[in-house]
Amino acid sequence: MTVLDETYTLSNGVEIPALGLGTWFIDDDKAADAVRAAVEIGYRNIDTAQAYGNERGVGEGVRTCGVPRDELFVSTKLAAEIKDYQHAVDAIDGSLAKLGLDHIDLMLIHSPQPWDDFRGGDYAQGNREAWRALEDAHLAGTIRAIGVSNFQQQDLENVLDGARVAPHVNQLLVHAGNTPSELLAYCASRQILVEAYSPIAHGAILKNAEVRAMAEKYGVSVPQLCIRYTLQLGTVSLPKTANPDHMRSNAEVGFEISGADMDLLRSLRDVDYGEHSAFPVYSGK
Template sequence: MSVLKETYRLSNDVAIPQLGLGTWFIDDDRAAEAVRTAVEIGYRNIDTAQAYGNERGVGEGIRTSGVDRGQLFVSTKLAAEIKDYDGAVAAISGSLETMGLDYVDLFLIHAPQPWEDFRGGDYAEGNQQAWRALEEAYRAGKARAIGVSNFLKEDLDRIIDGGTITPHVNQLLVHAGNTPVDLIDYCTSRSILVQGYSPIAHGEILDNADVTAMAEKYGVSVPQLCIRYALQLGTQPLPKTANPEHMRTNAQLDFVISEADMAVLKDLHAQDYGDSSVFPVYSGK
């Protein structure tokens, strides 16, 4: 599981582990144990959000993991509905208090619009106010890096033009079947690391016959193939699970996908998320 020891460097020279643990859908009362288990296995990158409702449990898991805080990379996200400076300042402090941490390693704006209006109205001014609060948190040492999530190019440009710090990260939906090549390339051109959430397409990719056949060719599971694909794109995947066995196998990635097969996966279009399509990040609205 050598991937657990590998890191990327953000534009401010902060190291971030190449593989992380996503905690969406892990209940707060189960989050601490999931985090402790992941850390015991070797994970050092843990991702949560105010919207997940499990910051308390994640923070407990970090504090009781038995690993020095400085060796762990912890991310959280400002709720998408917060589009004002005062609200953002209060929410940033609230997250740290809820988690019981003096700082997080990465703080993101969860989305450019509130979820009820995702990909809808213009919230540029609100995002700039929230970003100003994150910039201040960064300078105060409350966050070692700051970024955004679900931001398109035009959303990024407005943040960059209106702020003093270019986002260090943009967390996006990235998986075989949904590869936003142009947006990834743009982020790379601005030295913005792309984190990829739902690298296994919220589980729906498991039923894709073509991807299954390719995984069998490499002698790996579909999740392993998909996570390896995300890494070879140069993104930082965040597979989410509370299952210890899945945590272990998700990190067993000592194989390389050929250039030809990478091209096949990059050209794949598979964006049917079943019942999960009710979530804005999957429906796009």
């Protein structure tokens, strides 16, 4: 048994593989090949989003990979700009059509605010409306689990207040150097599973001398150490790559980080995202 066989169970009983393939920055015309390569290696958890512009390619990869659909876990995300019920309903139908699938395993609200106002204005009512659309699709059976992404505690409380279905997942920026411990604890207290995106800090962590030294101590690469760290935090880890060699390496994380080293990684607070700071999620807001 490897990490690719490990799963978590969501609060509604749905199982989700612990390690997934992130597809941000994989072009639509390359996404199908990336998905097929990942599935051949053993990945069963594939994560995309409307904003990535590659749902069509991801869906093609899922449909042509040779593995039965019910053995795969496919996630996508409602565009962050959609903050009303009808546009959310239409967008859910749009994702199903682009993916070419009759159901989605997990769909998230990508952000509590539109990207051009990230951590900005008040979109509480819009998030409740988008959530209602996800609930309706979930209760109709076209989405097996629903959740959110980039939601802080107050954003979660807004959705939970009056929700018919509590979020099953919150997908967050989590990596050594950015561990939101209080938010992780809050999600755990509400049975909301956290998925860690950018577990390798969009590459920024590769330059950290402390992390490099720790990886050498365990005889692993920095990405392997960072992926293992997020798994030991109890999160789903979603490293993104189109490179099959990296996919294989990212799954070779069968070692254990000691409690003391986990504490060291948890306490790291120094990550410079460099050019990627232009993206809202890395902007420090």
